[in-house]
Amino acid sequence: MTCMSGQLKMNVIIHARMNLFIIGCSCLCVGFAGASETERRLHQKLFENYNMKVRPAAYWEEKVMVRVGMTLSQLVSLNEKNEEMTTNVFMNLAWTDYRLSWNPEDFDNIQVLRIPAIKVWRPDIYLINNNDGQFDVALYVNVLVYSDGTVNWLPPAIYRSSCSIEVSYFPFDWQNCSMIFRSYTYDASEVELQYFLDDEGKEIQEIVIDENAFTENGEWAICHKPSRKNIKEDLYEDITFYLIIQRKPLFYIINIILPCVLTSVLAIFVFYLPPGAGEKMTLSISVLIALTVFMLLLADRVPETSLGIPIIVNYVLFTMILVTFSVILSVVVLNLHHRTPSTHIMPTWVRKVFIHFLPKYIGMTRPNPEEPLLEEESSEDSPIRGLNGRQPGGEYFFRKINPDLVAPWRGRCESTVQLQRLPDTNSYCLILPPNLKSAISAVTYMAEQLKKQDMDDTWKMSAYIGDNIITAVAMYQGLWMSCAFQSTGQVQCKIYDSILQLDSSLQATRALMIVGIIVSVAGLGVACMGMKCTTCGGNEKLRKSRIAMTGGIILLVGGLCAIVACSWFAHNVIRAFYNPYTPVNTKFEFGAAIFIAWGGSLLDVLGGAMLAASCPRKKQVSKYPSMAPPRSGPPSSTKEYV
The missing domain is CATH 2.70.170.10 (Neurotransmitter-gated ion-channel ligand-binding domain)
Structure with missing residues (x-):
């Protein structure tokens, strides 16, 4: 009976819980249904007489x-x-x-x-x-x-x-x-x-x-x-x-601007190739094609408008014009380089412009300067002609001939001048011995070859000058390095590799300049110690003046060392400039740095002299007592002035 009663209680509890759960769910459903019904009623009320095509204004004039x-x-x-x-x-x-x-x-x-x-x-x-x-x-x-x-x-x-x-x-x-x-x-x-x-x-x-x-x-x-x-x-x-x-702009800088700049730099190096190198044309045209590709890329990015031109397009266009100009110059240079006296005669204006005028302005000189041009003599007064009617070397031979060589034949030949006036035939050589005739033929051949070689060198010289018009170089040499400034805007500086390989005068100049700088810095420090506003060296006025004077003397010594160094270096430059054995392309003139060094040294000497001249003076003590005590204030009346 006890077991049955316990089981009955459990069933009652379970049924009660189930009933409560069902009742709760029913209440929730009723609540949701009520809320949904309320929203439906509100929706129905709002759109009962609503017309979405009518402007929501209470009256016609309302905005x-x-x-x-x-x-x-x-x-x-x-x-x-x-x-x-x-x-x-x-x-x-x-x-x-x-x-x-x-x-x-x-x-x-x-x-x-x-x-x-x-x-x-x-x-x-x-x-x-x-x-x-x-x-x-x-x-x-x-x-x-x-x-x-x-x-x-x-x-x-x-x-x-x-x-x-x-x-x-x-x-x-x-x-x-x-x-x-x-x-x-x-x-x-x-x-x-x-x-x-x-x-x-x-x-x-x-x-x-x-x-x-x-x-x-x-x-x-x-x-x-x-x-x-x-x-x-x-x-x-x-x-x-x-x-x-x-x-x-980072994308365009890396992918367009930098490649364009590097390609433009390549166009400059076209003029560093030898004039006879055919690679000049290859490099120029390759750069031109690369710039054309970049121009097409830019044209694909910007709109097709004529209201404005991008600055990068202007840059690429200007570079293309420069490269085109370099291609034209390369063609002219190659044409001049491959000309020979047998195919072309150099015009006078080309000789004057490219041989005599331009080289001295772009730093180029010929190893053997050409003599001034002389007008050709007439055929009647010209020297004797050589074999086969060619211009002989006999002119040069008979001008420098030794009279002893023709002494045995004085009876048949009165003078060398008469030999030059013989008719233009090959028979004049008959009056000379065979060994002299062969010597004249050899000299004639050598003269023709030298003249031909000289003409070839002239054409090549003009080609080189035409190739270097854009790439003139100015050399600057200092105490510690040498620099090359090119007309293209590039600057290349190189520090001297070894001190021992330098000239002894340059080493001494560098030593004096370093000593002058160190001494001047030391003198400046000592002079600062002697200033009244500093506490170094005590506060006594006499001692301060002596310290300042010492600093001025040190500054004076440093400035003199710098002046001696600059003057020594300038003396070497002047001596090398006026030395006739110094090549023209290695002669240096004064640069701006040496004038700046002179000016700084003079200022150093002037400042040191001014400090050194300010000698301390001892205060003079009067031997006689003063007549009246000093006044502590202004006079009270005009009688005190009397």
Whole structure:
């Protein structure tokens, strides 16, 4: 019996718990059903006589205020070629529809409803300057309707708007792209556009960027994002959102600008190749083709407009002109280099310009300077001609002939002058012995070859000068290094490799200059110790003056050392300049550095002399007592002055 009673109690408890669970679920279902029913009744009440095509105005003259804002999610791209900006945004639209208001207390305190956007009146605000014909938003999300009739709509959209591209400073440019929103059918008397409000009730007069949801663009950086309300003459209002963006030029610097600069540098080295090298043309044309490829790449990036030319295009175009000019010069140089006296006769103006005029201005000299040009003598007074009618070496031979060689034949030949006046035949050689005839033939051949070689060297010299017009070099030599300044703007400096290999005078000059600098610095320190405003060396005036005088003497010694060093170096330069055995291209003149050194040394000597001349003077003590005690104040009356 006890077991049966216990089992009965357990069954009763289990059934009671199940009944309570069923009752609770039923209550919840009834509550949800009640809430859903309340929302359904509210929805039915709001849209009972609602017409979504009618403007929500209580009377005809009333304006419907629509607040417009924009939240930027991503700046997708800016296509400069098509002048199109693609953005991913969320539009913020808010207005008041008095027909959609209710009393929350009558509907279980419901404050907000989510209603499909296609069932309520919406302001037809679209993007005016779209570039693909898509005026509307991307997705019609639900609108939020509040109990006071306020309607909020936040649809997402992907806009492709037109943007006028300014390419003058590409790739260091910035662009001002605008997005214009306006109502298509309602003017300012029916729909008034205003800025969207933030949580504090203030107008948002710019594009909102949510830092948590915003995706940064890799090519463009957003600098400013203002907005402005405009009223047109036709009473249509619009709100324009501006995106002022700046390009990130790192990609173009690495992929376009640096290769262009390096290619331009290669064009300079064309003139360092020998004039006879055919690789000059190969290198020049290769550089020209590379620049053409870069020009095509740039033309594919910038829009096809004539309103402006990018600065990088101007740079590439100027470089192409320079390379084209170098190709023309290379052709001229190769043509001059391969000319010979047998094919071309050098004009007089070419000889004067390229042989006598230009070399002294671009630092080039010939090993054997050419003698002044002489007019050719007439055929009647010309020297005797050689075999086969060629210009012989007999002229040079008979001018320097030893009279003893022709002494045995004085009876048949009166003088060498008469030999030169013999007819232009080969018979004049018959009066000479065979060994002398062979010597004359050899000298004639040598003279012709030397003259031909001289003409070849002249053509090559003119080719070299034409090749070095653009690459003149100025050499500067100092105490510690030598530098080469090229006309192309390049500077190359090299420190002397070994001190022991230097000239003894240069070593002594460097030593004097170093000693002068060290002594001057030491003298400056001692002179600073002697200043009245310092506490070094005590505060006694006499001691301070002596310290300052000592510093001046040290400065004087340092300045003299520097002057001696500069003067010694200048003496060596002058002596080498006026030495006739010094090659012209190794003669140096005074540079700006030596004048600066002289000026600094003189200032050092002047300052040291001024300090050294300020000798301390002992205070003179009067042997007689003073007649009256010193006054402590001004006289009280005019009688005290007497």
